[in-house]
Amino acid sequence: MIRELFWRLLLLIRSREECVDPLGPVFLSYRTSDGRDLTLKLARALQASGLPVWHDHQDLPPGDTERSIGTALASGLSGAVVIVTPDITHSRAVRKQELPAFLKLERDPKFIFALANTIAGREQGMDLDAPDRLLCPTRRLRSIKQYPLMADHDIAELARALVMRRMFLHRESGNPRLVLDVQHLLGHSTPAMVRRYSATYDAEKAARAHERFSPADRMGERLAG
Numbered sequence: 001m002i003r004e005l006f007w008r009l010l011l012l013i014r015s016r017e018e019c020v021d022p023l024g025p026v027f028l029s030y031r032t033s034d035g036r037d038l039t040l041k042l043a044r045a046l047q048a049s050g051l052p053v054w055h056d057h058q059d060l061p062p063g064d065t066e067r068s069i070g071t072a073l074a075s076g077l078s079g080a081v082v083i084v085t086p087d088i089t090h091s092r093a094v095r096k097q098e099l100p101a102f103l104k105l106e107r108d109p110k111f112i113f114a115l116a117n118t119i120a121g122r123e124q125g126m127d128l129d130a131p132d133r134l135l136c137p138t139r140r141l142r143s144i145k146q147y148p149l150m151a152d153h154d155i156a157e158l159a160r161a162l163v164m165r166r167m168f169l170h171r172e173s174g175n176p177r178l179v180l181d182v183q184h185l186l187g188h189s190t191p192a193m194v195r196r197y198s199a200t201y202d203a204e205k206a207a208r209a210h211e212r213f214s215p216a217d218r219m220g221e222r223l224a225g
Contacts (some may be wrong), residue, residue, distance in 0.1 A: 020108045021076030022169070025052040026162065029098045030083035031091045038118065038149060039083050045159040051166070052078075069093060073101045078166065079112030080105070081158075082131070083149065084119060089134040099135055106144075112165050115141065116149040116158055124148065 026046060030039040043055040054072050080102045088094055106113045121127030125148050131141040147158045 019074055019076045020105055020111045022078050022110050024076040024078040025054040027054045027077050027080040029080060029094050031085055031088040034087040035083045035085040041155050045155050049159045049163050051162060069097060081114050081116050083116045084131050095135055110169055112162060113144055115144050115146045117146045118149050
């Protein structure tokens with residue numbers, strides 16, 4: 001009896017520490033001094049596409065900031081985006097609390113983790129070494145998918161890419177709730193249409209087809225409005 005209670009308690013603790021919820025929000029991590037405006041635009045773009053977002057500007061209650069962020073990290077996230085700006089190196093919350101949690105959650109293949117890079121460079125228009133230089137001297141971030149975040153059209157492209165990644169992670173799950181979630185994101189009328197759509201194209205082709213067939217292709221117009 002005691003052993004059973006011990007294992008239940010251990011599982012509860014682990015579930016709170018490492019909680020990936022495929023239907024949960026995407027956590028936006030950034031430095032306020034030079035990332036606030038871009039992050040707010042990205043939050044709006046993600047919400048316009050149907051993705052739930054945890055953004056401290058909207059979701060952080062008054063009180064102990066570190067504890068509130070810890071609660072959010074343990075409450076069940078589907079993914080995270082770190083907005084990499086020059087000043088992010090000065091954010092203790094990002095370096096010491098948020099990023100270590102994301103790297104831990106990223107071990108779960110259901111967790112979507114991306115870097116939104118605002119630092120220009122020669123590779124794909126970005127300085128791909130900037131995230132490690134600013135945040136992670138152990139150079140663990142070079143392998144994480146990076147997206148440029150220099151202009152409004154980059155915001156729309158990143159939001160679209162996250163929707164597509166969510167779709168392809170869920171398409172084989174067989175969970176009706178996840179199928180309905182993807183159906184809502186893509187704007188299709190039936191779950192069968194979602195399965196047909198995702199099975200017909202590989203990720204790159206689906207992204208192009210999504211621009212033609214999904215209501216999310218109006219995202220840029222919504223941002224402009």
